[in-house]
């Protein structure tokens with residue numbers, strides 16, 4: 179099995195979680211890491227058994243021993259570093275959202291296609307074993323026609339400074355792109371593109387969007403979706419069908435279990451994830467690269483584009499537009 183040599187750019191919170199899971203995946207190594215600070219890169223290298231430390235993202239991209247780059251910067255930098263990495267012929271796994279709007283995602287998609295290099299948005303939930311099982315189970319129609327989806331993603335972050343990535347407008351902060359993307363992703367994966375969208379948002383003191391309710395209207399189904407940085411919710415996802423209900427247990431986007439509730443009673447299905455949950459998307463990327471694929475069929479660039487188009491419309495209705503757009 180060919181060893182896949184990873185590089186990591188932007189050594190913040192998620193890069194640390196991702197690196198610990200990368201070390202649990204066989205046939206992969208952390209070849210290099212890049213930070214704006216060499217001390218930080220060296221500490222990260224020590225913590226996560228990486229081989230090389232860089233204090234420049236460009237220098238990491240110039241390292242010919244690196245096959246694939248994981249981009250874990252704030253949202254506003256995804257476009258810049260993805261385009262540079264693709265140009266350097268590195269495969270790319272870029273954190274969500276792939277770009278901050280559909281225009282950016284189109285640029286990234288066409289760059290990957292013209293360079294013929296692998297690119298995927300790191301929508302790890304798509305690769306979560308419970309999510310895979312739910313999608314398979316629904317094919318046998320256990321709850322009848324789906325009529326309502328209720329899903330949210332909320333945590334309390336009001337104690338964070340307005341400069342923090344999640345509130346900072348210059349870094350494309352706000353709940354919709356950061357966490358609202360998950361419930362919208364679930365509706366998109368289960369139901370596709372809606373016929374109508376209605377969204378209402380509320381704003382934080384610094385001007386960033388704090389919480390948003392979204393209603394997606396489909397021909398026979400509705401999706402009620404919500405995201406907030408103001409409080410912690412239960413974070414279960416509920417799918418109501420004409421013959422029963424399927425509930426993905428908390429926290430639904432990384433859950434190890436779901437339950438099916440019908441006239442026959444309740445059944446619980448458990449599918450433990452590996453590590454924190456990033457191993458599954460990492461394995462998917464490794465396999466795609468070994469097979470010289472430029473996309474992963476379970477989460478394609480067209481999927482990322484259609485998802486960000488929904489998020490664009492939601493942000494437009496709410497009035498959460500960034501000055502630099």
Ligand SMILES: NC(=O)c1ccc[n+]([C@@H]2O[C@H](COP(=O)([O-])OP(=O)(O)OC[C@H]3O[C@@H](n4cnc5c(N)ncnc54)[C@H](OP(=O)(O)O)[C@@H]3O)[C@@H](O)[C@H]2O)c1
Pocket residue numbers: 187188189190191192193212213214215218250251252253255273274275300302343349355356
């Ligand atoms: N999949 C998930 O579960 C999950 C969870 C959380 C976040 N995310 C996504 O991961 C990405 C990063 O989130 P995070 O929470 O890890 O953020 P974070 O802790 O703020 O880390 C981001 C890193 O990006 C680098 N960076 C480069 N330019 C920067 C700038 N101008 N301002 C701030 N940081 C800059 C910094 O690394 P250096 O100092 O090393 O250069 C920083 O540590 C986002 O896209 C977010 O949506 C995903």
